[in-house]
Amino acid sequence: MNLTLQKGIDPNSGETIWLMLNQDYEVVEPIQRYLSFLSGCKSPNTVEAYGYDFKAWWKFLHCKHLNWKNVQLSDLEDFAYWLRVGDTLNVTSLQGAEAKRLERSINRAITAISTFYEYHIASKTVDFKQFERFFMPIGISRTRFLQGIAKSKPMRKKLVKLKEPKSFPGCLNNEQVETLANACKRLRDKLIILMLNDTGMRKGELLGLCHEDVGDFTDNSIKVVQRVNPNGARAKGQERVIPVPSKLLQIYNDYLIYEYPNVESDYIFVNIWEGEVGAPMNPKVLNTMFNRLAKKTGIRVYPHLFRHTYATRLLKAGMSADRVRHLMGHASVQTTLDIYSHVINDGELDEIVKAEEQEN
Incomplete structure (x- = not known):
């Protein structure tokens, strides 16, 4: 058939x-x-x-x-x-x-x-x-x-599931992130790099961000909200609030002052130089931007790589897997454990397994 x-x-x-x-x-x-x-x-x-x-x-x-x-x-x-x-x-x-x-x-x-x-x-x-x-x-x-x-x-x-070979796609170091940010000639593109690095958001969550989702300098945070977006972007994970450094908010403000088009738009990342000015960026435009950066810097980079970088950084700094699960928007801590087991110490892994066994 x-x-x-x-x-x-x-x-x-x-x-x-x-x-x-x-x-x-x-x-x-x-x-x-x-x-x-x-x-x-x-x-x-x-x-x-x-x-x-x-x-x-x-x-x-x-x-x-x-x-x-x-x-x-x-x-x-x-x-x-x-x-x-x-x-x-x-x-x-x-x-x-x-x-x-x-x-x-x-x-x-x-x-x-x-x-x-x-x-x-x-x-x-x-x-x-x-x-x-x-x-x-x-x-x-x-x-x-x-x-x-x-x-x-x-x-x-x-009951039916094949065992998958474990593989971690890797992550970026601080020097590579800085190189990528400095390679961006436009504030919008630089903000995208730093926003992904400082929040670990998925591509769809980033392109669905609205101005109302960004806190001020007294509330250094960004909200991930599920909504219907005209560019097809979607927040796949759970809604959450992610703390961010004040430096990121300063770059966001500079972007609004010096580069954001003179249009009324709810969305942060919009078309400025091509296409319908002020319309939310299409995921394909973001992919093109990253392909261009990869060729320019020689760094194999794509949006989701920043997500792995963010989680690895938090876990290595000693943050609990459950807290990282929340910030990443994972539905279950098991997802966090499966992907980042290489940076979670055995003691915490044992505690999480015992806690889940007690719940069940």
Whole structure:
């Protein structure tokens, strides 16, 4: 079965949406319902990635002559292998074959399929008992992905998951950050470098910043707020307040005085020299800026690298992993531990594990 993932624009909100169409160009209703739900809480890029995972799942079901409402845990395991080695189904082991996809990519697909069924369980499209074996109860979740749709239930751990090789993308040192900032001829670009370095924000969170999110010199902080932005930027993580140095606020003020265009705009980072002046910067413009800086300085740099730099700096300075989790906007401290375990001392790691075991 060949499905098509089609990009579109919501005429009411102007936001990017994704449509899943079958060979007759009809909407695939069970997938589309979930994609529409995701559009309200995930970035367009995440929704797109999940859409391709659903295409693969539907193709797998078609090859095995399965109905999406009647699958077993073993089918999910076979799907993981199918993704790993390609379109062959006469398999029983996850070992001994050349990988076609990385473990991380396969685990994302499994997450997409698992939450797809979790959504339909909450919506009562399918029977909970039919799919509860997809998960293992391990405690009560404080914040749930489907909060507002389903009542609070025991948090569930995926039973199908490939072990991913641990790799840390690295981070920048102070000299490299200074080199990148000095290479910027424009205050806006320099502010972007220093803002990412001093806050650890995601790219979407940065481009969604409004003037009202920045405190004054008596309140050295910046708020990360979830809102609908015309440039498609989205705050993926939790809303939070991040303390910042007063020097950063001074550069922000200089930017407003000497470079910000004479237009009314709620957004901090806007078009000044190209495009619609005063419109919020598009993520593609930010990517172009970083590509230019990388060529100019010889430093391999991209926005997310500052996020790793920020977290590593805080952890090495002795800040607790739970506090870093909050500042980074991670939903769970486990995410912080998984990414930055190389800079968290064993004693604190043991304490966190014990605390989570007691909660559960």
